Amino acid sequence: MxxxxxxxxxxxxxxxxxxxxxxxxxxxxxxxxxxxxxxxxxxxxxxxxxxxxxxxxxxxxxxxTDCGEEIVLKLIRNHRLLETFLMEHLDYSWSTVHDEADRLEHHVSDEFTQRLATFLGEPAMDPHGDPIPDSDLVIPEETPYTALTEYESGETVTVEQVPHRDPDIRDYLSQHRIGPGTRLVVDEVLSIDLVTVVPSSTETPVALPTHVARRIGARAVTK
Missing domain, CATH: 1.10.10.10 (Winged helix-like DNA-binding domain superfamily/Winged helix DNA-binding domain)
Structure with a gap:
């Protein structure tokens, strides 16, 4: 269409x-x-x-409609495969790759997308930790990660998934060096809708609004 x-x-x-x-x-x-x-x-x-x-x-x-959703899932597949390629092979950062993929996703064919998926080894996740729809446009309904808000003070986690569609949130996390692979210690979970974390790379506390922390997926670091 x-x-x-x-x-x-x-x-x-x-x-x-x-x-x-x-x-x-x-x-x-x-x-x-x-x-x-x-x-x-x-x-x-x-x-x-x-x-x-x-x-x-x-x-x-x-x-x-079902037809409208199919078009969107194709775009999402294009977008997330392009993000993966741009980061792995053209040295884009996780905080800048989204906008570039947004521009490109509309202009690639189904054949190109499948060739790209094959070239990349059929990745299941994009660089932000979001699932990539497979060739049948099936996408997992549940994330394999736990929201940052579910952890308690003193726990150490590794960030696996970050919200990136909102440029203000993306820039804030990037400025404080919080992204996929970042190790954090949950410092405080406050009653005023704030979660304070300490990235291991800076050891400087960072305050995250709860609505942002809820969208950060992480895995517990086992000691």
């Missing part, structure tokens, strides 16, 4: 918002996610609904 990159970005936004909220998505939420006006969102949703990529009822919300 011939879709513009802009239309594909709308489908991706709906997919991620559905995953976050577990309900039909409001036009205002898509507007905030993509930084566009509500009338622009409504116009695009009408177009996507005509192509049977979304189920859209004004004032009730929008959901992806």
């Amino acid at each position: 011939d879709l513009s990159p802009v239309a594909e970005d709308y489908l991706k936004a709906i997919y991620h918002l559905e995953d976050e909220y577990q309900r039909p998505i409001r036009t205002t939420e898509i507007s905030e996610e993509l930084d566009v006006t509500s009338p622009t969102v409504t116009s695009m949703l009408d177009s996507l609904a005509e192509r049977e990529l979304v189920d859209y009822t004004p004032y009730q919300g929008v959901e992806l």
Whole structure:
């Protein structure tokens, strides 16, 4: 199906918002996610609904159809394989690779994607710790990692998965040298929605809002 990159970005936004909220998505939420006006969102949703990529009822919300979800899973597969290649072979950092893959994901063929997967050894995870859909577009529903908020003060963990779609969160973590592979000691879990951690590389406490710490996946370090 011939879709513009802009239309594909709308489908991706709906997919991620559905995953976050577990309900039909409001036009205002898509507007905030993509930084566009509500009338622009409504116009695009009408177009996507005509192509049977979304189920859209004004004032009730929008959901992806099976066809719309298939398009998104192909984009996610493209994106995460590209991120893996860019980091492993072109020395991109985990904090900069997302935007580059965002630009490229719309412009590669299915054949290229499969050749890339074969070249990379069919990786199951991307550099941020997110699962890569397989060639049948099957993606695990549960992460193998434990959220940072589930650990107690004094525990040592290794970061395996980081949130990276939000540039502000991505930059904050990068500035404090927290990324995949970072070893942390959980310092304090505060009642004011903060988790304080100490990266082993800096030994300087870093405060993380709970909503960010909840999206950091980690494994306990066994002593």
